[in-house]
Amino acid sequence: EVQLVESGGGLVQPGGSLRLSCAASGFTFSSYSMYWVRQAPGRGLEWVSYISSTSTTIYYADSLKGRFTISRDNAKNSLFLQMNSLRAEDTAIYYCAGGSIATADIDYWGQGTLVTVSS
Amino acid sequence: QTVVTQEPSLTVSPGGTVTLTCASSAGTVTSGFYPNWFQQKPGQAPRTLIYSTTNKHSWTPARFSGSLLGGKAALTLSGVQPEDEAEYYCLLYYGGSWVFGGGTKLTVL
Numbered sequence: 001e002v003q004l005v006e007s008g009g010g011l012v013q014p015g016g017s018l019r020l021s022c023a024a025s026g027f028t029f030s031s032y033s034m035y036w037v038r039q040a041p042g043r044g045l046e047w048v049s050y051i052s053s054t055s056t057t058i059y060y061a062d063s064l065k066g067r068f069t070i071s072r073d074n075a076k077n078s079l080f081l082q083m084n085s086l087r088a089e090d091t092a093i094y095y096c097a098g099g100s101i102a103t104a105d106i107d108y109w110g111q112g113t114l115v116t117v118s119s
Numbered sequence: 120q121t122v123v124t125q126e127p128s129l130t131v132s133p134g135g136t137v138t139l140t141c142a143s144s145a146g147t148v149t150s151g152f153y154p155n156w157f158q159q160k161p162g163q164a165p166r167t168l169i170y171s172t173t174n175k176h177s178w179t180p181a182r183f184s185g186s187l188l189g190g191k192a193a194l195t196l197s198g199v200q201p202e203d204e205a206e207y208y209c210l211l212y213y214g215g216s217w218v219f220g221g222g223t224k225l226t227v228l
Contacts, residue, residue, distance in 0.1 A: 035217075037165075045157070045165065045208050047217040059215050095164060104153040104212035105170035112164055 002026040002108045004096045009113030016086050016117070022079040022096030022110055030054075030074035033101050036081050038092035039112075048094070049081065053101045086117045121145050123211050125220035130228055131199045139223045141192040141209030148211065154192035155210040156185055158203075159222075165208065169194060201227050 008020040020036070036048040049070040050059040058070055069082040079096055093112040099105045122144040131137040141154060148154060156169040167176060169185035172192065182198045192209055204227040209220040 037219075044222045045159075045210075045219040047210070047219060050217070061216065099170075103171055104217065105155055105167075106157075106210065107167055107170060107176065109164045109166065 002098075004098060004108055004110030006094065006096050006110045006113035009094065009115045011116045011118065012086055013119050014087060014117055017082070017084045018086065018115060020081040020083065020094055020096075020113060020115070024077045024079065024096075024098065027098070027108070029077040029098075031101060032098040034070075034072060034079045035097040035099065035106055036068075036070060036079075037095045037097055037106075037109075038090075038115075039095070040089070040092040043092075046092075051079070083115070086115075088117050091115060091117045121213055121216075121218050123209065123218045123220040125207075125209060125223045127221065128224045128226065130226045131196070133199060133201055133227055135199050136195065136197045137199060137225065138188070139194045139196075139207055139209075139225070140188065141194075141211065141220050142190070143211055145213070147190040148187060148192045150187070152192070152211040152213070154185065154187075156183075156192075156194045157208045157210065158205045159208065160205045168207075196225075199227055203227055 003025045005023045051070045067085045071080045095112045096110040097106045098108045124142045150172045154172050157165040159165040168179045173185045184195050186193045207223045
């Protein structure tokens with residue numbers, strides 16, 4: 001069974017940093033592209049970042065303006081999102097997701113971790 | 120800034136058929152946009168129903184189907200069940216970025 005389990009969310013002050021993790025199991029993690037997607041309270045889904053299976057290719061949403069960094073450790077079946085200079089508008093549930101390396105599809109989703117940016 | 124547009128809300132009767140659409144401000148949606156469709160129920164994570172325009176996962180009920188229709192991506196539910204009441208999101212790929220539609224709230228009534 002495919003499982004993606006996010007962790008690292010919590011309450012952080014504006015301007016602070018947070019590092020999210022996603023532990024993968026039940027599939028060959030190193031053969032999948034991975035994504036971070038977020039959802040602000042009561043709002044829709046927003047794509048945040050993409051990383052290829054070998055970390056060779058990385059993309060970010062323009063709105064992030066270089067504040068977030070995606071990475072992965074295939075040896076540990078883990079995906080990460082380093083978030084710096086956090087703002088109130090970054091408050092959201094952050095989902096880890098995975099998809100085929102051959103396409104731009106998202107196949108699997110984690111349950112999400114809540115990040116709250118507030119003083 | 121590319122915008123992906125979905126119907127904000129739709130209502131369908133149990134057993135009926137409904138089509139949700141996904142339009143791109145950049146023009147006609149093709150298979151090259153890898154249209155994906157996701158279902159999200161309150162308090163739950165999204166779940167992928169359709170990938171690469173028409174393909175279903177093993178967990179996707181047979182009554183769901185994906186297509187291209189009139190320049191848009193489309194999700195059709197045939198024989199709607201009460202448990203299909205949910206928010207549905209489409210996702211399109213733009214060569215290095217992905218954009219979600221705003222979601223369609225489907226009510227089964």
